[in-house]
Amino acid sequence: MPIQASASAPADSAHYGPQLGDAEFDFIRHVVGENAGIVLGPNKRQLVQGRLARRLRELGLPSYEAYCEYLRDAGPEELVGLINAITTNVTSFFRENHHFEALASYMLPEAMKRNAASRRIRIWSAGCSTGEEPHCIGMVAGEVLPSSPRYDFKILATDIDSDVVAAATSGIYPVDRMSSVSPERLKRFFQKGSGANEGAAVAKQELKSMITFRTLNLLHTWPMKGPFDVIFCRNVMIYFDQPTREKLVNRFSEMLIPGGYLCIGHSESIHAGSAPFKLVGKTIYRRNGGANG
Numbered sequence: 373m374p375i376q377a378s379a380s381a382p383a384d385s386a387h388y389g390p391q392l393g394d395a396e397f398d399f400i401r402h403v404v405g406e407n408a409g410i411v412l413g414p415n416k417r418q419l420v421q422g423r424l425a426r427r428l429r430e431l432g433l434p435s436y437e438a439y440c441e442y443l444r445d446a447g448p449e450e451l452v453g454l455i456n457a458i459t460t461n462v463t464s465f466f467r468e469n470h471h472f473e474a475l476a477s478y479m480l481p482e483a484m485k486r487n488a489a490s491r492r493i494r495i496w497s498a499g500c501s502t503g504e505e506p507h508c509i510g511m512v513a514g515e516v517l518p519s520s521p522r523y524d525f526k527i528l529a530t531d532i533d534s535d536v537v538a539a540a541t542s543g544i545y546p547v548d549r550m551s552s553v554s555p556e557r558l559k560r561f562f563q564k565g566s567g568a569n570e571g572a573a574v575a576k577q578e579l580k581s582m583i584t585f586r587t588l589n590l591l592h593t594w595p596m597k598g599p600f601d602v603i604f605c606r607n608v609m610i611y612f613d614q615p616t617r618e619k620l621v622n623r624f625s626e627m628l629i630p631g632g633y634l635c636i637g638h639s640e641s642i643h644a645g646s647a648p649f650k651l652v653g654k655t656i657y658r659r660n661g662g663a664n665g
């Protein structure tokens with residue numbers, strides 16, 4: 373039996389609660405694709421329904437039909453709620469650790485050499501989710517960069533999802549999510565939370581002060597000038613279609629200093645010849661130019 377385009381649940385539905393019909397699913401897919409670049413294939417109906425169920429409850433709406441109407445009326449205001457609900461925010465500390473090893477062994481040392489006069493080093497974590505990635509970048513930089521004389525070192529960490537950006541900004545993590553952070557790093561960069569944060573690890577000021585968190589849609593205009601020495605955009609482009617990925621990779625190249633690096637996720641790749649990058653390591657691309665050619 374085909375799934376109804378109406379909001380009412382098919383009688384034999386295996387799922388309780390409002391059902392996402394064809395017309396509403398297509399509308400939501402279109403809005404998400406146009407506004408966030410996230411491609412939701414026809415097989416993502418259950419995922420969309422599951423992720424939006426809470427949003428419907430929060431808004432006190434009885435059906436997806438009512439939600440789509442609300443979305444049309446509320447416009448940009450609800451777009452934030454929709455996108456926050458739809459995004460996949462899976463992340464972890466030292467995920468794909470080879471990038472952090474490369475950061476320590478050659479990306480930061482090269483940046484120190486290149487920027488010896490200005491002492492300015494900039495890193496962008498694009499699609500930072502709840503902040504594990506930029507916090508790891510900060511920990512590595514804290515270990516590699518000399519404390520005196522200091523580098524003007526900053527990490528920009530951005531994400532489209534305002535909820536995860538708020539969580540990331542707090543720098544507070546349940547200890548059970550920190551098993552991949554060594555005891556030495558935990559001790560140096562985090563302190564034990566107290567009161568409401570009992571049982572959590574809280575980033576110390578040394579680490580927090582390196583990172584600026586901002587909400588930013590990668591499809592929109594970027595307010596920063598750059599240039600960046602390293603850009604991390606890992607496990608983000610996987611949700612976009614090919615033309616969007618290619619455009620984004622070209623924009624990243626313009627934001628990188630010649631010789632700077634772009635790190636992408638394990639299942640992502642950049643097509644040879646589509647951008648001024650050379651593959652120099654596992655999912656590590658170097659922007660052409662600079663001292664090493």
Ligand SMILES: C[S@@+](CC[C@H](N)C(=O)[O-])C[C@H]1O[C@@H](n2cnc3c(N)ncnc32)[C@H](O)[C@@H]1O
Nearest residue numbers: 408459461462463499501532533589590606607
């Ligand atoms: C799977 S997480 C990856 C987190 C981290 N980079 C990592 O690899 O662990 C993907 C993130 O990309 C963000 N994202 C999706 N579309 C985006 C867009 N158009 N602009 C900015 N961020 C986006 C999501 O909100 C989500 O937090």
